[in-house]
Amino acid sequence: MTKPKRTAKPTGSAADFIPPHATLSKLRAASKGCRGCDLYKLGTQTVFGEGPGSAKVMVVGEQPGDAEDKAGRPFVGPSGKLLDHAFDAAGIDRDDVYVTNAVKHFKWAKDARTKRRIHKTPNAGEIRACMPWLEHEIALVKPRVIVCLGATAAKALLGRTFSVMKQRGIALESTWAPAVFATVHPSAVLRAPPDQRALAEKLFVSDMSAVGRYLRREEARVARRARGSRKLGGWQTTAHPSAISNASIQSSRR
Ligand code: URA
Numbered sequence: 001m002t003k004p005k006r007t008a009k010p011t012g013s014a015a016d017f018i019p020p021h022a023t024l025s026k027l028r029a030a031s032k033g034c035r036g037c038d039l040y041k042l043g044t045q046t047v048f049g050e051g052p053g054s055a056k057v058m059v060v061g062e063q064p065g066d067a068e069d070k071a072g073r074p075f076v077g078p079s080g081k082l083l084d085h086a087f088d089a090a091g092i093d094r095d096d097v098y099v100t101n102a103v104k105h106f107k108w109a110k111d112a113r114t115k116r117r118i119h120k121t122p123n124a125g126e127i128r129a130c131m132p133w134l135e136h137e138i139a140l141v142k143p144r145v146i147v148c149l150g151a152t153a154a155k156a157l158l159g160r161t162f163s164v165m166k167q168r169g170i171a172l173e174s175t176w177a178p179a180v181f182a183t184v185h186p187s188a189v190l191r192a193p194p195d196q197r198a199l200a201e202k203l204f205v206s207d208m209s210a211v212g213r214y215l216r217r218e219e220a221r222v223a224r225r226a227r228g229s230r231k232l233g234g235w236q237t238t239a240h241p242s243a244i245s246n247a248s249i250q251s252s253r254r
């Protein structure tokens, strides 16, 4: 699939471009031709999610930035560097993470003075139009944990009234995954005033550490259950996955 001509009309939803029996690679290929909203005219290319299809963690950002728009890959610029640092500090294996964005084209406007491309926040209609790509990524990867970076991703997955500042760094119940966490966007950390920069980074890393702890606890629980069912001759039934995830949500809130 190639980039559509700028004269083509947007259809109103990415759903019009989702192939049947989609796999991640089929979705990625089809996303190149998306004109679900006007943003395909602004961005250089569609920046689809990236990472293993078996990833336990899915990180959802807002939209590609300047560097990502040029490279065609998510989180390769300054925000991605800070994200990698946070994963490292949180003991999360970067190879176990699928990274993507709520909106898959870069929305920008030229700064009159510097002529640089300035990021513009996507609006509700653009987020809604792009949502089918994210929905299909989640359905195929089936992550154990989703991490929303910033208000755009959090509102897309947790509802329009969700407040990152009030509920950051805790495991939330959701139909998208056994646990959904929200934290600030790394670009907000990078933009913090100099006297608040260190604290902002510390809080960001601390939120990511809560995700790391949740994952390690969940892995330990799965290993214990496997040992338990072997001891009982392997025929014992285990609790329903939703019961397990609810229990882990409770414990990670403590
Ligand atoms: N910011 C995002 O939200 N996503 C990216 O891919 C890069 C920067």
Ligand code: SF4
Pocket: 013, 014, 031, 034, 035, 036, 037, 038, 039, 040, 046, 103, 104, 105, 126, 129, 130, 131
């Ligand atoms: Fe399609 Fe999303 Fe790009 Fe809009 S932003 S054209 S819906 S991929």
